[in-house]
Amino acid sequence: MAVVQFMVSLDLSVVNVGLPEIRTSLGFSEVGLTWVIHAYALTFGGLLLLGGKIADLFGHKRLMMLGLPVFGLASLVGGFATEPGHLVAARAVQGVGAAALAPAALALLTATFPSGKERVKAFGVWSAMNAAGGAFGVLIGGLLTEYAGWEWVMFVNVPMAAVALALAWRVAPDGPSTRRGRPDVLGAVLATAGMSLLVFGVVRTDQHPWTSSQTLTTLTVAVLLLGAFVYVEKTTSRDPLIRLGLFTNRSVAGANAFILFLGGGMASAFYFVSLYLQRVLGTGPAKSGLEFLPFAIGVIIGSVLAIKFGLKVAPRNILIVGGVLTAAGFAWFGMISADGSFTGDILGPSIIASIGIGLCLAPAVSLATAGVEPHESGAASGLLNSTRQIGAALGLAALGTAANERTGDRVTLEALNDGYALAMTIGAVIVLGAVLIALAVLPRTAAPEAVAEPDARGAVPGRD
Structure with a gap:
């Protein structure tokens, strides 16, 4: 399930570095090129809620086993694309597969580890793979584009899908069919x-x-x-697609709101730091990818810390600390300069922000699925993934507009730098908004190992 999430997360960023070569090779227009990204985001974000519900109705493992071949085959076809329409269509089908995979895998994880120390560890591993997928996507994309060709940013998904499919056979079969009313x-x-x-x-x-x-x-x-x-x-x-009563659970509502804001900030970090490295500092694709490695390592460190402290500290408090660290890192990014350097402007904030992100993800996901009945775990997982995707789309679009407004018609490195710096500073403010949500909305729950098992109606004491 961690491999599945790594693959889905990787595909959100692995294509970005290869876009210039894709444009040249396939003859994309400037506007048409954006649809290599948008086609995936559109089908992935639009179908997540439906994917979560289908997983609840027909089985989480069954849907994951169906989504993996769809994702893998679409990646294979996309790598062989010879014209723009072929690649855009393949990216759209990838999004369909991801919309089936993401909520099904997260629901399986929730059901397999319902509470206690094992849940904390499982979500720590999952969150590390989730965030590392985005960071490693830039690294892998840069290396593949420069040394193997843009086609491999698509082909790279094929072996991962095959490995995940082989591992999925080992997952315990779905339990008894969930209750099914009229859809x-x-x-x-x-x-x-x-x-x-x-x-x-x-x-x-x-x-x-x-x-x-x-x-x-x-x-x-x-x-x-x-x-x-x-x-x-x-x-x-x-039988509703999402039972609105889910939002009366403070953990579910608060965690989704937190992820909405955090997703907006995270998307801007990957996007604008990558642009700063390549367009302002003049770094090549492969080296830019390598310079994201500290970010990926920091996420893993943060996830390990989340596991360690998650056994003793309430998830809400870990989110607050992680959110403050993330916002501090983004604010530091906002101090980049046109004559800067990787070690002086990027390395430090990358470490601080990535550790903060690693601290945030596992507790947020755990809270978002806490107190949810088994037959609604897919819907809750789909809701969380959808919230994050919408947050990323909204955040990136809003900050992109702010950056463009600041840069204006100027074509100097200083102008580009000013736009990117403003966007990262606003990203820090957005993440601070997530911290305020954690303070105001999330319940002051006990540490996970002290949390009781769900009762007959699926509620966890202290979390409703």
Whole structure:
């Protein structure tokens, strides 16, 4: 399950470094090239809620075993693409596979380790692989692009999917079928359409500003569809896609809000630091990837610390410390200079921010699935993944707009640097917002090893 999450997370960043070569090789236009990223984000973010519900209805392991071949084959086809449409289509199918994989794997992890020390350790391993996938994606993408060709940023997923598929056979089979009412087809359509349009509207803000009629219309329709989805979920006599009562659980609501803000900050870190290294400092793709290695190591260190302290300290307190460290690292990134260097401007904040991120992820995921009944674990997992994806899309689009506004029409290194520095500073403020949410919303729960087993209705004492 950790391999699955590493692969899904890796694919969010591994393509980025290879985009210039992809454009030259396949003849993408400047606008068309963005759809190599957007196609994956659109289907992944739009289908996560539906993927979580399908996992609950038909079995978490079964859906994971189906999603892995889809993801692997789409990666293989994408590597053999000979024109832009082929690669964009392959990326979209990758997103479909990821939307099936991510909630199913997380639900299996939740069910396999329901409480206690083993849960803390399991989520620590999972969170390390999750965040390291994003950081190593830049490293792997840079090395593959420079020394093997852009095709390998797609091919690299094939052996990982094969390994994950082989390992998945060892996972214990799904338990008895979850209760199945009549499926909420209308809710599924509204949620998928609303989420897809929301992601679509946000990711296109690089072409159409936030105040443009195209963006405003798209986001308005998305909000209306999601509002209709909430109404349907509240009134339907069928089995809802997401039971709105989940949000009355402070752990679930608070952890999702925390991840929404943290996701926005994390996306901006990978994106703007990569641009700073390549466009301001003039670092090549392979070396830029190598310079993300301290970030990946820091995430692993933070995850190990989360396991160690998670046995003694309440998850809420670990989130607060991790969030403060992350915000401090991002604020330090905001001090980059046009005549700077990797050791002077990037290394220090990379270590601080990455340790903070490593501390945050496992407790947040554990809280987001705490007190959730087994037949809703897939829906809760899909909700969390969807929240993070939306946070990343919103954060990156908003900070990208801020950076572009600061840079303006200037084409100097100083202008680019000013834009990236502003974006990272705003990212620090966003992460501080996550810390405030942890302080205000999350319950002051006991340390995980002291938490009781779920009761008959699936609630954990002290977490509702």
